[in-house]
Amino acid sequence: MQIVGKVVWIHVHNSGHNTAKHDDLVAPQSGTDIWFANLPKVLKTGTEARSGVPKDKKTSVLLGAQARDKYTVSNIDDRLRKFSPDTPTLQLTKEVGPSNDQIDNISDVSQNKLPSLRNLIMDHKGSILKKQLSNMEVHRYKTIVVLNRHMWFLRGAKPGHGYFSHCEYKMCELSFDERKISSSAAIMFYGVSYPSKPPPTRNNPDQVWILAAWESPIYMHGASWENEVWKNKINWTMTYRIDSDIPTPGGKVAKDKSKIRDYDAIMKKKTKLIGWVVSHCRTQSKREDYVKHLEKVVPVDIFGRCGMSKPTNVFGLLNTTYKFYLSFENSLCKDYITEKLFDRQNLDVVPIVRGIGNYTLFYPKTSFIDTRDFKSAEELGEYLQYLDRNNTAYVQYLKAKEHLHTQSAYSVRQMGYCTMCKKLHKLDQNRHSYPDIYQWLLKDKCVKPTDI
Structure with a gap:
């Protein structure tokens, strides 16, 4: 699995401090600022590597930063020491390798750099870091791109993590930016107003497609959902129906x-x-x-x-x-x-x-x-x-x-977004696909009155 999201490469500068005395992941509780991995048993101070790690690699640490936070050269050391007092002094660099260019703010690092650190850690014979790396991958932010947003579909919603701030699993964010589709963890389609056009291209097989609907099927674009191109495309449903993956009734x-x-x-x-x-x-x-x-x-x-x-x-x-x-x-x-x-x-x-x-x-x-x-x-x-x-x-x-x-429909949907975030963080337990979403959603789901 490839790590995706807000990451930085941090070069450990040898300034005379002892390296940390343990190799655990210092993992704050959900919702705190950072994930930080010490690698003292894998690497010596400076650039000298122990056996099992290529000697041309600099000592590196992975820090997963929440998208809303900014860390600078001046505060990063204090942030890390809050969780690990023995952390050596840190110097930010743009990538693993010989570059010494410092950066003032943490920003996205090109995706092709990510496997380098993963390989560096996985070359180590110990199992703790392997497990913790996997843990870090699971707990990264999950971006959910909302398409065809109806005027009341997400009434008052703004891009970001606010919808999930009260949830058990907070590491999710909404986005209305279609440029993020390819890198997002999930896409939400609003069933009533989605235009009669083919779905976007899904390059990531782990990306979850969610169909949301709170209006009657009578007012959905049946011709669109009946199209063959939608078969085996929708993974989860978030509707008023009791048998939805994320049931969100009217109250x-x-x-x-x-x-x-x-x-x-x-x-x-x-x-x-x-x-x-x-x-x-x-x-x-x-x-x-x-x-x-x-x-x-x-x-x-x-x-x-x-x-x-x-x-x-x-x-x-x-x-x-x-x-x-x-x-x-x-x-x-x-x-x-x-x-x-x-x-x-x-x-x-x-x-x-x-x-x-x-x-x-x-x-x-x-x-x-x-x-x-x-x-x-x-x-x-x-x-x-x-x-x-x-x-x-x-x-x-x-x-x-x-x-x-x-409780109102609005509060029920808020709880639904919490469920969605939790399921995205437990994806292996929630894999599902609808062979024919038209059959589930629309076909023969409504009747005409017989008592008039």
């Missing part, structure tokens, strides 16, 4: 026993029956037609592009004034459950769901109403009339979720 449910509800006070403010906020007026699920049938039995207040103008604090209004909220998906597709349910479950309102996902994976069956449990919209309307007359029965729905709290 995550956690227990919250601190919630205390005064249901009598809540019910006194509930003066209206059903509210719905919607901006997509013609959909594959035909939810708009279902609502027309429902309105024959009960009133529905519609806010947004498809109804009345939306108040500034519309969800605050729904929380206090309305008993029910329509959590109707725009598509009837496998596992497709969005924030239309997750975000509303934090409100004192009972969601009415319409989709084909397994809602009970996330919430108790008694905390929502599913249109699939009724033969028609009219039958559902009659049941809602019953609950409107019977506060005791209605409140049971609210009580079923009183100790639950939903």
Whole structure:
């Protein structure tokens, strides 16, 4: 395996200091500044080499620097001594060999220099350094290049490591620079907006291709993903689907026993029956037609592009004034459950769901109403009339979720990026490829409504 990333060659200058008394890798905990390997048992001070190491090679040490840090001649010695007090004085040079040109800042070194140090270490008969070199290779930064970034795909994201700063594995960074594709550890494709064109060339077989998607397959470029050129290309999926390699559904449910509800006070403010906020007026699920049938039995207040103008604090209004909220998906597709349910479950309102996902994976069956449990919209309307007359029965729905709290889709995706980084650092345990991503993602994954 070739080491790739931010590296420097450091020439050990003999200034009278003793060499280090051990040959371990001084490995700070994850997230600290450097990886540093001492080679005292391999090499004498200065340029004299012990047996097993070519004598024309200078004593060298590998330092893997995080991309965001800058080390200079003036501070590098102190940085290394922090982890190994016996470290000899260091003089920076651009490469292994006779050059004495000093550099002021650590920068990328040409890739053809990297095998030289590896060979120098691997010629040594000891096993510790071989193991530590492998460890250094595994823990280098993993760059993930994001292609066709949708306007909300990485909302607020900036290039760099910020997305991973809170993760267990922090050594990853996002990039939107397509010039880094060939050297990156992974490429992310956003399924909805990726143009109908062939994939880029993959020169590194260890590079991971990740398909991300949080919109319904109905709105993906099916013709593009169906193309033969995509077969055996995608390695991981990061979608709302439960069977994704990195599942990132529309929310995550956690227990919250601190919630205390005064249901009598809540019910006194509930003066209206059903509210719905919607901006997509013609959909594959035909939810708009279902609502027309429902309105024959009960009133529905519609806010947004498809109804009345939306108040500034519309969800605050729904929380206090309305008993029910329509959590109707725009598509009837496998596992497709969005924030239309997750975000509303934090409100004192009972969601009415319409989709084909397994809602009970996330919430108790008694905390929502599913249109699939009724033969028609009219039958559902009659049941809602019953609950409107019977506060005791209605409140049971609210009580079923009183100790639950939903984390947002944004926080779930943040956790997904942490999972991605961990998997990239454990690549041998996570190798996978989709023979036909179209079959997995799109083919026969959506159905037409049958109850309208």
